[in-house]
Amino acid sequence: MTDQTPSTTYSATEIMTVTAARALSAEDVCFVGIGAPSAACNLARLTHAPGVTLIYESGTIDTKPQVLPLSIGDGELCETALTTVSVPEMFRYWLQGGRITVGFLGGAQIDRYANLNTTVVGDYDKPKVRLPGGGGAPEIATNCGEIFITMAMSPRAFVDKLPFITSFGHGTGAGSREALGVKTKGPTRVFTDLCVLEPHPDTKELQVVTLHPGVTRERVQEQCGWPVKFADDCSETPAPTAEELKILRDLHERTKLAHQGEA
C-alpha cells in the first residue's frame, strides 16, 4: 500500500522535482541533464514510470542508478546501464537520430520564449560572468521530441532579455522554430520552485499554468524579470504525496551516504 495523501511539509525544491517527475511517462526515452533534471527523472523511474528509459550524454543508455550521479559520467550510470556507447555515437545515432522523446534541461537564464543561456553574462568577448557553456544543450533543444526545463525562479534567472542564446526554445515566439526548419516541439513545460509554466498555444510565450500550493501570483512576478502571464485556467499544482517525498528523500539520503564513502 502506498501513501497517496498530499503532504504539507516539503521544500520548494522538492515540489519542483516531484512536479517535474510527474510529467514523464513509462514510454518516454529521456535525455537527462545533471542536477535537478537527474533527480526528477530518477524519481519518475522509482515511482510511476518504472519503464522510463534514461539516457545520459556520457553514453549510458537505459541506466537505472541507485543513487544520483554527481557528474554526467559517474561509474554508477555505466554499471547500471543496458549498454554504454561512445560519445560520438550518442550524439549521432541517439540524439540526432531522433530517438529521444524528452530532453530535460536546466539553465542559468531563461527568457519568456524558453530560450536558455548557460554561456556568458555580459559581452561574449569581455564577459562579466563566464558560465560553463552549452555542452549538449544546443542540439538537445532541437533534436528531442520535446523539452522539459527545470530551474528555480529568480529575477536573475528569469530575464527579460538573454545576453546569449545557448539553446533555442521558441525564439521570438510563434513560428520561430518552423522558420528554422525545426520539426520538434521545443520546450513544452517549465518546472520551477514556485509554479509550472507552459508556452501559450498561440504566442508561445510562457504562462503560468499551475501555482504551487501557497504561492501567490505576486510572489511569482517578483521572481520573474518580465511581466509574467497567467493562463485563464491557472490552477493549483497538486502537492507531492507522502510516498513521492519518501522516495525522493530516500534517494537523496542514499546518494549522500554513497558519495561520502568516496573520499
Place this chain on the structure above:
Amino acid sequence: MTDQTPSTTYSATEIMTVTAARALSAEDVCFVGIGAPSAACNLARLTHAPGVTLIYESGTIDTKPQVLPLSIGDGELCETALTTVSVPEMFRYWLQGGRITVGFLGGAQIDRYANLNTTVVGDYDKPKVRLPGGGGAPEIATNCGEIFITMAMSPRAFVDKLPFITSFGHGTGAGSREALGVKTKGPTRVFTDLCVLEPHPDTKELQVVTLHPGVTRERVQEQCGWPVKFADDCSETPAPTAEELKILRDLHERTKLAHQGEA
C-alpha cells in the same frame, strides 16, 4: 633449423603466392582481400613477417587465422582477432583513416596501368558478364599506402582496354593519381603465376621485373593482352624455398580439413 633450399617442385599458383607473401614486412598493416591475397598474407605471417597486422574488411583487426577463411567474414577471423569493429568504422576510421600500409587486391581484369575491373564485361546496362562488383576495392585502391595485386595471367584477364574501371591504379599513366589529388602510391607490384610486374618509374606502365624460373618472355606475352614491356634489369624470381612450400601446403591442408567438418 629451417630449409631455405630453393625447391623445383611447385605449382604456378604456389610461386605466385610465395612471391606475393615475400613482399610483406612485419611492420605492414595489410588490408586483405579474399582468395589469393589471403593465402599470401597469411603465409607472410607464418614465415618471415610474424608481426604483420592483417585486417579484413569484415571488421577483424590484427587477425591470426589458423586456417584460411572461405569468406571475408569467417568466424575464424573474428575468433583470432585483437578486436572486431563494425563495418562503417572499418571503412571510416581504419581504411579512410589512412592507417593501412598495404592493400592487397585481386581482380577479374587488369590493364597496363594496373587499373582493375571486377564489375562487368560488356556494356554496363546490358552486360555480357555481370561480375560481383567493387566491394571494398575502389576505396582500398586510393586510401592504402600502396597496393599489391595478385592474379593469374591470361589474355582475358590482362587486357588492352578495360570495359569498366572498378578501382583506380595509375589511370592513363604518370601524373594520373596526382591529377585527382590522390596522395597514396597506388599499385606498386603485381604478382602473377608467371612473373612479377611493377609500374615503370616514369611512365607508370607495368613492366615485368622478374620472370618465374622456367618462364619465357614469349609465354608471358601470350598471356597478356597488350604488348608487355620488360625491365632493363629483368631477372629471375627466386624460387620458393622448401620451408615456404611446406608452410603454405600445411596451411592449405589445415584449411581443407577444417572446412570439410563444416557440412
Place this chain on the structure above:
Amino acid sequence: MAEFLTLSQAIETVRDGDTVAMEGFTHLIPYAAGHEVIRQGRKQLTLVRMTPDLIYDQLIGMGCAEKLVFSWGGNPGVGSLHRLREAVEKGWPNRLEVEEHSHAAMANAYEAGAANLPFAVLRGYKGVDLPKVNPTIRSVTCPYTGEVLATVPAIRPDVSIIHAQRADRAGNVLLEGIVGVQKEAVLAARRSVVTVEEVVDDLGPRSPNAIVLPSWTVTAISVVPGGAYPSYAHGYYKRANSFYQAWDPIARDRDTFLAWMREHVLERGPEDFASRLAKVA
C-alpha cells in the same frame, strides 16, 4: 517496444514495394526471415544489402525484387550468383534495376541513415567508373579546405531485417562477433525485424560496451533457432561452407532452382532451421 511475434507475423511488416535491407556481413545473415518473405510472395521490393549472397539470389530468382542496391554480389568463396546474373543479364524472372556502390559508400550511407543525416561524405570513388553509371554519387566542397569529396544519399529502409544471437524478455537484442552494418541498418530503418537464436531472462554478464539494440529501437522479434543457416552465429554454430558450394549447381539452372525453392522454402517453415542446424552442429 519490440513485440515478440511468430516469424510469419513479423514479416507481415514488409509490404509490396518496400525498400528492405537484410544485412549480415557473412555472419548472422537472416536466411529464415528471407525465406518467409519469399513464402509471403512479396513483390516489387527494393532490396538493399552490401553483400547480396545466396538469400538475395533466392529472393531475386523468385521474383520478389524490382531493384537491387548493393556493393558486392557474389557467392563468397565460390563464385557468381547465377540468379542475380540472369536477372541482370537476361531479365529473368523480371528486369532488375541496379544501384551499385562501393562498400565504403554503402557503409557510410547506412551510418548517415542511423545518424538521421540526409547524406554521407567520403574520400572515395576517385578515378573510377561507378559515378558514371550511378547518378546518386555526387559531391560536396569542404567549407574549410575547398577539397571536393564524394557523397551518397543516406540509406533509410522501410524495413531492416537482421539476425542476432539473443534477446532478453524485455526485447533488448545483443549482437556480437562480426557485426557488420546491422546496428546501423536497424537504426536507419522505419521498422525492423530481428530474428534471434534464443530469448533469455537476462542478457547476463557482458562488456559494459556490448552492442545492444534497446527494445524500443526494434519493431518485432522472432525466435528462430538456426535462423542464420547456412551462415553462422558466433557462439552458436558454424558456417555451412558446403551449402555455399552446393548452391552453385542448384542456382545455375532455372528449373533446378525452382524445384529446390519449392521443396526447401515454399513447402517448409521457419521451424526447419533448427533441424538444419542440428545437422551442422
Place this chain on the structure above:
Amino acid sequence: MAEFLTLSQAIETVRDGDTVAMEGFTHLIPYAAGHEVIRQGRKQLTLVRMTPDLIYDQLIGMGCAEKLVFSWGGNPGVGSLHRLREAVEKGWPNRLEVEEHSHAAMANAYEAGAANLPFAVLRGYKGVDLPKVNPTIRSVTCPYTGEVLATVPAIRPDVSIIHAQRADRAGNVLLEGIVGVQKEAVLAARRSVVTVEEVVDDLGPRSPNAIVLPSWTVTAISVVPGGAYPSYAHGYYKRANSFYQAWDPIARDRDTFLAWMREHVLERGPEDFASRLAKVA
C-alpha cells in the same frame, strides 16, 4: 608500434605551441599526464577538450595554454572553474583565446578527424548564438535534399593524451566503461600518449568487440597506477568526489592555487598517484 616510456619521457612528445587534446568524459581523465605537462613547463598550447575540468583549470592557471577549444567547462557537480574564469574574465595569468562549440559538434569533429575527413556535418546550432562568435561554424547544402546543415572543421590534434585501463606487452590498449571520445581523439591525432593502470601479459578474455587501440595506433604508453585520480577507472577505483568539492576553494584564490600546485604537482611525480589512490580504495 607503441613505445613503453616513463611518463616524463612520454610527455616530451608534447612541444610548446602544440594542439593537445586530453580527453576523458568524467571517466579516465589523464590527470597524471596533465601534471607532467605542467611540470615540464609547456607553453602556448592550444588545449582541446569537450569538458575541460580540474586538470584544464590547473593547466590554464599555470599558464600552459594560449587557446582553449571546448564545449562545457565546469567543475562537474560543483560549479565554476575559477582559473578558467579568471583567464577568460581577467586575462590572468595570460589572455586565453576561446573557440567554443557544442558537445555534438565537438564529438562529430573528433569523429571526422579519426575518419580523416576535413569536416563534420551535423543537424545542429539551430537558432543559437554560438555561430555568431565562432567563425569555424559554417554550413553545407545537401546535394540531394537542398537542406542546409551545420559544419565544423575536423579536430586533428598534434598530440592526444588519454588514460586507459590496461595495455598488453605488445602495447595494445583496452578501454571500457564510459569511453567518451578517447578512441577518436587518439585516431585523429598525429601522436598519442596513453597512461594505463597496468600492463598485462594478455588482455585476456573479453568481448569480441572490445574497444582496443592496437599498438601501432599509439605513440607512447606509460604505466601510471591511479593516473586518473581524482576521476576514476572503471574496474579499478572510484571517483574521488570530495576532491572535486575541495578544489573549489583552492582554485578561487590565485595564491592558494599556486601554493597547492607547488606542493602537489611541481614538487611531486607520477608515482604519487598510486598513493593518492590507496587513500581512495
